[in-house]
Amino acid sequence: MKNLEIAQIFERMSKLLEIQGEIVFKIRAYERAAENIANLTEDIAKLREEKRLSEVGGLGTALQEKIGEYLDTGKIHAYEELIQKIPESLLDVMNVPSVGPKKAKLFFDELKIKDIEGLRKSADQGKLLELPGIQAKTVENILKGIKVLQAGQERMNLGVAVDLSDQIIAQLKKLKSVKKISVAGSLRRMKETIRDIDILVVSLDPQKVMDAFVSLPQVKSVNVHGETKSSILTNENIQVDLRVIDEKIFGAALLYFTGSKNFNVKLRQIAIKEHKKVSEYGIFSVKGDSEKTLASKTEEDCFQALGFPYIPPELREDIGEKELFGDEGFAKIKKVPSLLELEDIKGEWHVHSTYSDGHDTICAMAESARQRGYQYLAISDHSPRLRVAGGVSVEDLKKKKKEIDELNGGYKDFRILFGTEVEIDSDGNLDYNDKILSEFDIVIAAIHSGFEQSRDKLTRRLVKACSHKSVNAIAHPTGVHLGKRDPYDIDFKEVCKAAVDHNTYLEINAFPHRLDLNSAHVYFARSQGVRFVINTDAHRAEHMGLMKFGVAVARRGWLTKKDVVNTLSLSEMLKQIKK
Ligand SMILES: [Zn+2]
Ligand SMILES: [Zn+2]
Structure with a gap:
């Protein structure tokens, strides 16, 4: 499938256009297309053949043509032209946290900085400080950012790793001689980020398995092609090791x-x-x-x-x-808690619809939730302050509520909940007034800006949101974006305390780019008496399938069914979340 390659090019184009100072609309078009293509479950070439590209959100004719061009020729002319003008490596510079497109352009124009190494040198030599608007603190943040970025690039997120290993395992399973197959390593432990993929196989014909493995379509190069162990690099530069093991x-x-x-x-x-x-x-x-x-x-x-x-x-x-x-390190646990299972989940609180930046209608989201066996789904769109994500105006809230009521009229065993993901402003106030907030079934509060505030201020924002009488949960509590942005600096213990004191749940955001809280946070919060909700933050119906990653984080944090509020039936859940 060429899906990821095309998504990557479109994402790069959006960023290059941003550096070039293009209009926001055009940048967003590429960005959305990239995101939607990356999340497709079908082969984009097949969609094109069947003339169904327009079903993918955000693909106008111009973008559809570019996809066709890439599928036919392996190139997109507009992209080739762009990288003539702006070196592609400037994207790495731009991606450094606290650099961004404007500074990347400034550094390129003024200091000819075109890659991360150049950026680091100029930062070290104090050259950045000579530029307008660049202070010592900025340089310090940039150097920190380079470290975060480079650490992130060595690892892939869990979602990517699971997709890839699922594909490879499905292909190997087709071989008759494969008796058993399993992933191992950090992927089997469902770690938030993965360095490489390990697969173990039992087979009566090891040579055949190895030959098949090194000639998979995903293979870019073969590092080792042995009798019982092989190692390949995929097209996305991911290392996958396969070992054949004796069944005994x-x-x-x-x-x-x-x-x-x-x-x-x-x-x-x-x-x-x-x-x-x-x-x-x-x-x-x-x-x-x-x-x-x-x-x-x-x-x-x-x-x-x-x-x-x-x-x-x-x-x-x-x-x-x-x-x-045990404390000494040599005791033996007697009984392992029975960890949360995916099947325990009865609904979720945090998905988006076309009322904000979601791709699917409320009805489509609800249907998908029903098919997953859920009892309820809260449609929690953004609030007006988050303009880039089409936050819902007070006027539109009425329309949304009416639509939900009408749809609910048709359900016997399922309920759509009227929710919001409300912005927490820089002082910890919420983006709708108290009266409006009291009308929602579910309110989750979130920070999407002002990440660079002091630890004290950020903590106070979250604590204040927790203590609000209508807030049920804090979404993605630490703001981490894996491989791109470190968590913002908060006193997490304080936030846990506020959550417990005010019956506010902390979210485990299951989206693989987030996984926020992470498992270490979850484990700590559990020890503080925090209760959790696991949400996918789905922006399209199929994203609700990402729930398994949130469950994995919960399991790694030792959570059982009773720690997680969305394992409860609808009526019990509504009872327990009362403040
Ligand atoms: Zn959010
Ligand atoms: Zn969201």
Whole structure:
């Protein structure tokens, strides 16, 4: 599929146009197209063949033609022209947090800075300070930003990793000789960001599996093509390793290659105390020079041989280490909590519709939620202050409420809730007045601007929002954008306290670019008595399928069903959220 390649080019074009100072409308058109294409579940070439490109939101004829051009020739002329004028590497410069298009252009025009290395040099040498409007604090932020960006580029978000591994596994499963297949590594632990993908296979014909693997359509280059291990680089420069494992030791290998490293070290230390040994080949008892295999075929057997209950991959992290191994580090957990499951989710509070920047109507969103077996869905569009996202005016709220009431008239076992994602302004005030806010079924409050405020001020904004009598939840509480923007600086403990004191829920935003709160935050907040809501922040119906990533974060944070409000039935949920 060429979807991602095209989305990437359109995204670059939007940014290059921004640097060039193009009109906002044109920039947004490319940006929206990029986002919508990246989120397509169908092959864009197929859509084009079937003349259905116009079904993709935001694709006018000009953009459709460019897609056709790329599919036919592998190039887009307008893009080639753009990068003649502006070096593409300026995009990296622009993407550095606290640089942006205007400064990138300024640096390029005045100092001929065209890549990150150049930016770093000029910052270090004090040259940036000579430019108008650039202060010492700006330079400091830019240097910090370069670090964030470079750390992010080495990792992909969980959504990308899961998509890619699903594709590869589906292709390998078609081979008759593949008996078992599983991801391992940080992907199996569902870490928020992933460096590379590990896959384990049981097969009677390893050579055939390896040959098939290195000739997958996703492969750009082959690093290793061995008999039991191969390693490839995909078109998106993602490394994928495949190992063929003997079925007899699959459990031990899976345990070993799933990690985390620290978790494995812990298991090994505990084993040594009991004269046992843990390796990728099994769990062994050791007496003098002789070793006896205790377990190796399944992970369950291996854990049992070490005296542990089965520990789900999401918990094999440093995050809950003390709960697993006690303060001294050598205790053994007796019982693992039964973690939240995707099937426990009964609805969600945070999706958008065409009333703000969503792609689908309220009706379409509700239908999709119903098909997922949900009992309710709150349509929480933006408030007016967020102009770029088409915040809903007070006038339009009435229309929206009426539409929801009418649709609800037709449902017996489902309810659309009248919601909002209301802006928290720079002083912690909300974007609708109290009377209007009291009319919503669900109010989630969010910060979308003023990230650079002081820790104290940002914390106070969130605390004030938590204490508002109509606010039910804080959306994406830390503002992180994985690989692009660090979380803003807040006293998270204070925010947790305010949330608990005022019966306000903290969101786990399931969108893979956010995953905010992350699992470490969740684990801490849980210890403070916080309760959670998991939302996808869907901007189109199919995004509601991203819920699994929010559930993964919740599991990594040790949450059970009772910690999460949207596992409750509609009536029970409405009862519990009363302030
Ligand atoms: Zn938001
Ligand atoms: Zn939102």
